[in-house]
Amino acid sequence: MTPEELSSAVKTTLAEAVDAGEIALDAIPDEVRVERPKSREHGDWATNIALQLAKQAKTNPRQLAEVIAARLTEHQGVEAVEIAGPGFINITIDAAAAGQLARTIVEAGDSYGHNQALAGHTINLEFVSANPTGPLHMGHTRMAALGDAIGRLLRASGASVTTEYYINDAGNQMNKFADSVVAALNGEPTPEGGYPGEYINDLARQMAAQRPELRKQPSEETLSVVRELAYRAQLAQIQQTLAAFHIEFDVYFSERALHEEGKIDAAIATLREQGHIEDRDGAVFLRTTDFGDDKDRVLIKADGEPTYFAADAAYYLSKRERGFEAKIYLLGADHHGYIGRLKAIAACAGDDPEKNIEVLIGQLISVKGARLSKRAGNVILLEDLIEWLGTDALRYTLARSPADSPLDVDPEVLQSKTNDNPVFYVQYAHARACNAARNAEAQGVDRTGPDGGGFDAALLTHAREEELLAHLATFPNTVARAAELREPHRVARYLEDLASAYHAWYAKCRIAPSVHEDGTMEPVTDLHRTRLWLNDAAVQVLRNGLALLGVSAPEKM
């Protein structure tokens, strides 16, 4: 019996009590929260629903709780119901009803924890979107880890998700980038406002090897060829780094394509139809102040060139045209000034900025004692961080704190193999559980038993077993909640609790039969078999949770 099942049992109970005239309620609440109480004395599960509904039912909480409790006691699998404090309902369920979950999880496999809360939603999730004028650095890593995990979470909740990387491949910075590479090709110093960094020289060397004729030919044509080659090479390098970070985008969206396909003009025309365009001082403005922005934004400058903002607007309209109802942007804290503008674009386009657009802001991170890059100068590169700390440790650590909390990464912790390194702690629990299963099998513990039975949920009566089962039971809710709030860290924190519950169980409950002093072995019983099922269930949930964060679940380590 899971908390979800209990929750719906309480709802049923409420409805029955209303029908029977025992209580008066206008409506049964959509959600009845059933939680694991902090203290074990308060039963297996508890709900505060009576406290919440008392006012509406025009009765006191304890009285309402009495009505619910009386009916709930009759429910299959419910062992005891108690009313405590101001009106909490504490529920104890019997071991068999709780233990059944182990089998449920194993049979659900990789899909355990997935839900359909967001089924039918089409979501565009944009993150990283770093300029293709240099390698990814630390500023991008948190967004990358968070964004990818959020994508996985949304999919686990049934949403149709497209992850997208917007490539700023138009505009002046590409020219500066090209100028920098050309200078490097000819052994000249970095031009004014150009890109410094050893990676520019790397790109130039790579290019000179393939196309030696590009040297010493300063011309418009050369510049344009160099720009293309350098851009392609740099983008490929970024994609390679992302692949090493286990991130693959569904779509790489080119800003340049917006210009080339006339989408900017089309977007302005659309916005003009909506009545939010204003021509002023020779420039074209979008009247974003209509929707709470602090000033109107320029789309076309007085010199006739479109602004970066114009491309943003066209890009938003593209997402809209492609049928995404929700557009999620994951931006660094240094971009938080964009929120108002993006929402204003959505509003100008006729969307509801509260519903169709969602901007998540991630605070920046720092790395204690971080080494600066030789390749890019005064920045820390993602590729170096991966090599230094590993993809798993990095991704887990970046995803285990809420996006809006500042984060200081301690490399020493990430490299340690003890409890103080959360990713290790969780992965270790998984590896240990896999090992326990291997040992049990080697000692003849099978999952079905000679008579086809083997699994007997009622045998899982140890306190540590109840505790482990309870943790396993809250996984689906954790996933749904994390997806709803776009907060992957909830999954990480959950996994740490689960790992702890697993270790505690493992310390007290043997899966494999004991070996006596004389070398003979205790016979295999259904308790061993059933515990093997429970162990399998723990493995499955640890693996599913890590997968949501894009972190591997090693079977040995």
Added chain:
RNA sequence: GCCUCCGUAGCUCAGGGGAUAGAGCGUCGGUUUCCGGUACCGAAGGCCAGAGGUUCGAAUCCUCUCGGGGGCACCA
């Protein structure tokens, strides 16, 4: 000046308006015939930055103050 995020144990941080505010590290003390001790169990440690307010009930919601991070372009 305006906007925004943060302030919880010595440190790094969790915490969905509910019961006695939690975890890891660090400190102190325990646990081993046998599945991975890279683990487990226990203790000490708190005016949840401060002040008001809403509520039966606030670390959580609202207002203000203090302290810290980030942001304010016809740049990209």
